[in-house]
Amino acid sequence: MSFLEIKALTKRFSETTAVEDFSLTVERGEFVSLLGPSGCGKTTTLQMIAGFEQPTSGSIILHGRNLAKIPARKRGLGIVFQTYALFPHMTVEQNVAFGLEMRGIPEPDRRQKVAAALDLVKLSHLAKRLPKAMSGGQRQRVALARALVIEPELLLLDEPLSNLDAKLREEMQLELRRIQQEAGVTTLLVTHDQSEAMALSDRIAVMQSGRLMQLGTPFDTYETPKSTFISNFLGKTNCLNARLVSTTGTASTLVINGIEVSGPSVNLLPGDVMASLRPERIDIVESSDGHTEAKVLERIFLGDQWLFRLETKLGELLVVRRNRGRREAEPGENVFIVWQPEHLQILPASRESA
């Protein structure tokens, strides 16, 4: 039996269905992210696990305990809110101690645990500060310490890093991962930031309009997305309308824009499909030698890499190239591109061409 089992969870509001038939199991110590666009039901799912929303149907079982009849304050979960939700009238220390106080932990024990928690998030020197006199990153760490100090069975994080600037966010991601592993606590993170989900999680659950679309390790989800929506949501990709002509056990043949292309073997019937090709999998070469011709339309310098927009017979393609400190093709220049057939992802055609 898994540590956390969510079975067929559904939440309907008067007009909308926020979450529908959502099932997920999480093992002890695992870090799982719920990833999806705004309004797809991530927060609602988290709120039902936390006990702040009542599910319309379905069940949540934590460590063999059905949570349905257990009020939020008896679930013993650690929650970090998007807004941090610190108590503004209490010092950092008092904020962190609150949960222990509610549990009736005696003063000496309490002080020791608070000190340990503040140590974990590296805030011991600010114990006497009020939240309003702290930076976003510091507040976030207070919220984390407050949630961890009660030694929760499950840690729920609702977009805890979304209020931070890019640099601090990256720092906090590493910090969060370290803290989670040190505390060994099972964690569920809600985010709409794909890079955050990939950087932190053991597994990613991609959601779309209330449903779970795909569940897997960050690598698997990125490499073998089940739909163009997921492939688009996890990083950049080139989506091309294609027709699957034939597929054998080892390879397949497609037609894209009238041009025959080979791809990996797929489990789809011949017909209309979508072909997705990641920008970083396309290489720009100088010699023609049977490669596809392309013309540079636009070139953007991103520091560690270059982003090209190319015009080809297949259609417009984005190409990313690592900055090697060399001269790169300029707009208007003609180049050749090449890619490995197995890097072409062949996905079922979707009506909404994402």
Add this chain to the structure above:
Amino acid sequence: MKSPQNMKPWLLSGPAFVLFLVLLLIPLVMTFMLSFNSFSFYGGIEDVYTFGNYIEVLGDSYFYEIFLRTFLIALITTVFCVLLGVPEAYILLRMRPLARSIMLLVVLGPLLISVVVRTLGWAILLGNNGVINELLQSLGLITSPVKMLYTSGGIVAALVHVMIPFMIIAVWAALQRRDPSAEQAAESLGASPVKVFTRIVLPQAMPGILSGSLIVFSLSASAFATPAILGGRRVKVVSTTVYDEFLNTLNWPLGAAIAVLLLASVLVIMLSWNRLIEKRYTGVFE
């Protein structure tokens, strides 16, 4: 020479400033001057400057009693407004939008009716032959009417009714700035609903309670219509005493001195209360 940009704030606040100057500051200064004049029964107001009026007020236990009664009434009214108004504001905030609009109208409705009309309503309720006494007697709970009209208690009841919207609005405004997820956070940490209210909501309502109690206390301490109607001739408060000095005894300087003392003591009480609360709850004040 100021640039036109710098003049803008002055120009914009000019009309209000003139109004303030003419209608408030000048009468106030004149009252202050008047309080140092002397008054004799035959000669009327004499244009001399003495501390006589202040010495008379501060040396007479009759005035002490009136001041004490006034501040007790104001204090008890404030306490009741806090006890009733804070939970009410919190409940209002947690209602659904439609129910909230309706209830807010019910709460603020009394402000639309003249204080005199509302107070006369209380007189009808509280009198010896009033609704409450008749009801209690017909139920057999009491044999003779309980005296409620012309008592301090009656004044407090009516003042609470008049003042509570101010408290609710002030607390409402303070609580609206709070982050409701802090309450969820407290709950997830194991706090019962009572603990959430006392440990999380109440401290955050403190700025509202402070400003609300400042308004309620000062308005109650200087209220005139309610104590005049419900207190009758016997239960006198400072404002009705000032009124009597001005209009019955015609001793304007003495009345002015009492008014100045009321103003000064209310100011002192309010400032100390303000200091105390802000010090105690620094975290929730911006």
